[in-house]
Amino acid sequence: MSTESIYAALGVSRPVLLFGEKVLSDLVPRFRAIDEMAEYNQGKVLLAMQKNRVNATHFAATTGYGYNDSGRDTLEAVYADTFHTEAALVRPQITCGTHALTVALSSHLLPGDELLCPAGKPYDTLEEVIGIRESPCSLKEYGVGYRQVDLLPDGSFDYGAIADAIGEKTKLVAIQRSKGYQTRPSFSVEQIGELIAFIKKRKPTVTVMVDNCYGEFVEEKEPSDVGADMTVGSLIKNPGGGLAPIGGYICGTKACIERCAYRLSAPGLGQEVGANLGLLPSFFQGFFLAPTVTASALKGAVFASNCYERLGFRVIPTGSEERHDIIQAVELGSREAMSAFCLGIQAAAPVDSYVTPEPWPMPGYDSEVIMAAGAFVQGSSIELSADGPVRPPYAVYFQGGLTWYHAKLGILLSLQKLVDAGIVTL
């Protein structure tokens, strides 16, 4: 059986396959650069694992309180060395990215303090955490104030307004690296570093937290290399490498991580408790695989962007732009097109390939969301997935792919479904 007939059996027609191959022929230098980045970051992770003398005893399960869990402590040291921080908190007890961010925020913001978001609206789920949308137990309910400075129309930081917004009460500044569910550009680590330097010059005592979701291993540097006090993310995104079944991480200064650990468990207990429940093999191995898994996802994002750009859709980032995260937004313009795109991604999956994604009111989001995902880890978005709030401009956010070839199939099938629905002609 030829590769072409395998694609035919998977549902990709010859015209769609040929269109894809034509797009790909121009992407050779881009893919080489992605491979070089993976090579660099693979070395960085290996150095951290070797320095900490990772060995088989570190994979043992612990239960109960989890005192003296050397595997857990070693994993945290590996994260800290990779991110070049003094300490790290990496736990299955951190249930997701939103939880990790909540721990980082609520451990540092006390009644009367103010949180500043200098780069526009934060990720949807943080609106209830902060209290932008009312919620029990929000920071607002605990007396924490909030200020936001929007980006300038060209997507850059409004330095003048940021300087004005930093005041006596400003305690913590939160910067989100990735675009999330917005169509703004994602920020480079360098841009984030400039913003941090600007803020710390005006108020050296402020704590800076960076939401690093989807950004890990896309560049040589991480936000922790450019002055972030806390760098935060989810293990069912890039750093879990597709193997971690749950978890979140916070890498940062010793003082910050201590507060985060006290918030996560209890004052006085901190990092000393928290059994690993047998999850450490997947955490270590997933982190080991994360640089190449991230590279696969990046190739998928670059391919998607170039395919859809060629067909006349607005894509963010554009086909030729430099990448700062693994997310690709495609503005599809209608509910029907979003459904067709997601149907294609779903049809490519190793798990649940036969189901039809439908929009639903997902907890934490303020409009209906459609999601395509056929993942080994439920909801994992380092695995091939597409989602987006069903509201104008009807943008789908495409991300992930544990292997490049799976990401490629997903994109080809999304195109196929749009062609079949008469929305796109090749």
Ligand SMILES: *Cc1c(COP(=O)(O)O)cnc(C)c1O
């Ligand atoms: C995914 C994401 C989050 C939240 O992570 P969950 O694991 O879904 O709770 C926060 N910020 C950004 C930018 C994200 O992409």
